[in-house]
Structures are given as structure tokens and as C-alpha cells.
Amino acid sequence: MARHVVAATHEIPPGGRKLVTLRGRSIGIFNLDGSYYALLNRCPHQGGELCRGTVTGLATSTEPGRVEYSRHGEMLKCPWHGWEYDIRTGQSWCDPNDTRVRAYEVTVEPGATLARGPFVAETFPVSVEQDYVVVEL
């Protein structure tokens, strides 16, 4: 599995998103309160650019006339026909058992580990024995 550096964390503030293309695939990266999630930018319904859709919350109802709004900023609404997906998992809210957007693992790593070059000089153990410096090969 190849790893790709897609952004510095400040480029995607909480509530923000960034679209990137990796190996020919358009992918949306989302920041939900400091946690990052990545979804394929293709709606399973008819292929709309899902990650350009409106970020919203979850509206549920237990009885007629009573609607509760929760999970603000965690749902993504496809701009083509309005199907909604959970940004954290890619699961469809319309058809949770059979429809899911491909989600990718995202990690945040210190820049120092990513900027480290591929070349490492060979090292050897060194010890001091009665005023003589000894190198083991």
C-alpha cells in the first residue's frame, strides 16, 4: 500500500476539505474536529462528485412533527441527487446495508519523519577501552 503526503494539517482546518488526485483517483480529505477522513470522490449512486457536496448533519425523527438534528458536520450530501454519506465511514444513510463510498485510511505524521531522506550512512558500534577508541566492523 503506497503512502502519499497530501497536505500540511493547516491546509485543511476543522470543517474544511481538500480534493486531491492520487493515482488517477479523485479523493476528498475532510477534517472533522481535528480528525481526518478520506473518501473517494465518486458517489456510488450515479457517479456524482460526492466530495464537492454539502457537509451537513443528521436529521432524525421519532414521531411526526418532531425532528432532531445531530452529528453536525459529519454527513456529506451528494450534489447530484442528495444521497447522504457518513464522512467517518463512507456508509450511505439512504441504503446503509448495501451502499458505501470507498473510504481510505488517513494518518497525521510529524513532518520530520516524512522529510527524512532515503539514504542512511552505515554506522558501527563504538566503545572506549582503557583510553583506546575501538570501532567494531
Ligand code: FES
Ligand atoms: S449521483 Fe450521488 S446521489 Fe445520485
